[in-house]
Amino acid sequence: MTTSSRRLRSDAVRNRERVLAAAEDEFAEQGIEASVSDIARRAGVAKGTVFSHFATKEDLIVAVVANHLAELKEVAERLGKAPDPGAALLEFLTVAGDRRRQRDLTFLMSASADDATVTEIRNRLHADVTTLVDRARAAGAIRHDITGTDVFLLICAPVHVVENLPGAPSDLWLRYLAIIFDGLRPEGASPLPRPAPDWS
Amino acid sequence: MTTSSRRLRSDAVRNRERVLAAAEDEFAEQGIEASVSDIARRAGVAKGTVFSHFATKEDLIVAVVANHLAELKEVAERLGKAPDPGAALLEFLTVAGDRRRQRDLTFLMSASADDATVTEIRNRLHADVTTLVDRARAAGAIRHDITGTDVFLLICAPVHVVENLPGAPSDLWLRYLAIIFDGLRPEGASPLPRPAPDWS
Amino acid sequence: MTTSSRRLRSDAVRNRERVLAAAEDEFAEQGIEASVSDIARRAGVAKGTVFSHFATKEDLIVAVVANHLAELKEVAERLGKAPDPGAALLEFLTVAGDRRRQRDLTFLMSASADDATVTEIRNRLHADVTTLVDRARAAGAIRHDITGTDVFLLICAPVHVVENLPGAPSDLWLRYLAIIFDGLRPEGASPLPRPAPDWS
Amino acid sequence: MTTSSRRLRSDAVRNRERVLAAAEDEFAEQGIEASVSDIARRAGVAKGTVFSHFATKEDLIVAVVANHLAELKEVAERLGKAPDPGAALLEFLTVAGDRRRQRDLTFLMSASADDATVTEIRNRLHADVTTLVDRARAAGAIRHDITGTDVFLLICAPVHVVENLPGAPSDLWLRYLAIIFDGLRPEGASPLPRPAPDWS
DNA sequence: AATGAATGAGTATTCATTCAT
């Protein structure tokens, strides 16, 4: 019994993960209109199984987003201990941008913005990014008036820029990361017209 | 006869414009999934009337997008003759960003990207932006390796940034425009890792 | 006034006929689902004009059918005086079949079966066909137990047969007219299992 | 498990058949414009259920037609082994005519003519009819120049004839079958003006 | 009498969600 229930449980966990992975792929390819049927087919399970793990499509979206943010948080956490703070910040933005480029899931954010789980992991990511920024600022790598929230908000910008150019080389976004990062540097910084926003 | 046919036509034109305006609002609020029924209700006409002016939902999207791009093009054209090229470029980005902030219709772009009308007006806008950028570069207001296409792609970035922060002050985006514009300035420019993209 | 009202009236008559002709063509090509808009376009008039002549689509169908039957009636009437009654009957079936082949409007019959005008012209056609049959019978060209109603009902059969063979030669139906007409001949006639129907 | 999945499947099969039967009835009564909603209501299922069994209305039409042709093919096949070839052919035409009389689905044929399944079953039916005809011809029951294709095309003619007489006795069509069959007999056959068509 | 813009009921089809097995 214990053995068989373990079996069942581990099978279930496996299915859950398959569904999550399939959902990520499907959403990235089809956008938010990706259908639960297609996700189930891609995961190799029945439609009902998807709903037994995620009560609604929105719950599934939340899980995908949380997953995504958690991965990013790990990266930020690790880089928070790197020796060169300026290089660490740039690397974080590079890794985050690359993930974003591989799978655009931003449209899922708004659908999951109100969820408690997502909010919590977002806050934890924000905290780690703030650490990266504080260290970079202290090291003189970025201007003094840039906050963690600023950088947190800027994460997706470089990739978003190139999405308006269909057929662009896949790494073109690095050009815009460089431009934007230059805007964060202390050299030649002009005063900013609005104060940094609060993170509430 | 002339009078009455003019009357008729002007009423029809009025309805057409009401539908267009309602579509803009509805798309901005609901995204691309805004239904034609809702648009019709908002415009105060019957569903059939929408289709008598725009044969398909896609045609309606194209009209909305073309409208928007045309307005932007007019702004760019006008600023192309302004005395201070650097200030003109910044003002263009300010005006364009503000429009974008009031109504986010970017998701309509991809749905209408293949349309001939949209492509043409996009190309004309691109040409005018390129003029602005060329003049700003010649005046030393921006770095030498920035092209019109670069700026064209960057137009929406500052507003996109703040969309990840619900409840942000409505003009917070100006902060990020300043940061990004600083990245375009010649002072303290670091070499860009990728060449500027072609506009095809 | 008299002159101008005459003008108007004759223009109206002309429009009416254009609409009728366009409706015949359009129905023959598209079937009963042919739209009033398409008929109007084909006639070169506005949709409203069609409805000012024929209050409903059904009225238009009735007019087309009545027209068709009237033409057929004229043929039958003329052949009722021909010298060779057997040849006259065969010729009637040939002419009628040919019309039917050029424009299949049978599907309109059921939509107009209850109409008084159609019923009347149908009855008149039936009477003329009966004359043709009576004379042919008297001349020994067809079997004694065949009635006018029998032949009236058989008119469309030969063409209907070939409609199940797409790509058939356009005159293949004559083969089946010959076969069916052979069935009407006195030679080798077997007794018929059911009495001839009444025409009510 | 086996039992429960069988149960499930058998319920589904039952629904599928209900839908098919309802579609047959509804199409026979309303013509090809019969709506899927009405079919669903008649079958006692929800609209979505119809589409879960038949992805499109056309698929449903194909299934109805294929069903019908398959039934007819079985009859032809069985009669191909009957002792009296002439009587067998007449019986086939009688059975086929009777089915046709009960439900006129000919208009569905053209809507499904391009379908591979329908084409195949049609060809098989054609082959069986050809066998019937060949045997009848060899037995001297029909004229030598009549082919299987001729008879295949003539199947619906007798019933079609009486459809122009609303309120006709339900077996009146047998009269016209007798007449047409007489036309196929060797006695008093006149030469046919066109060659028999190919079956391609 | 002619016009054509407006109407709104009707059509096929999709899809998240439920539930009996």
Next chain:
DNA sequence: GATGAATGAATACTCATTCAT
């Protein structure tokens, strides 16, 4: 827990008909 058949609300689009001009 897994299945997939059934559901029905929602969507884009069509078209006969009306009516102000």
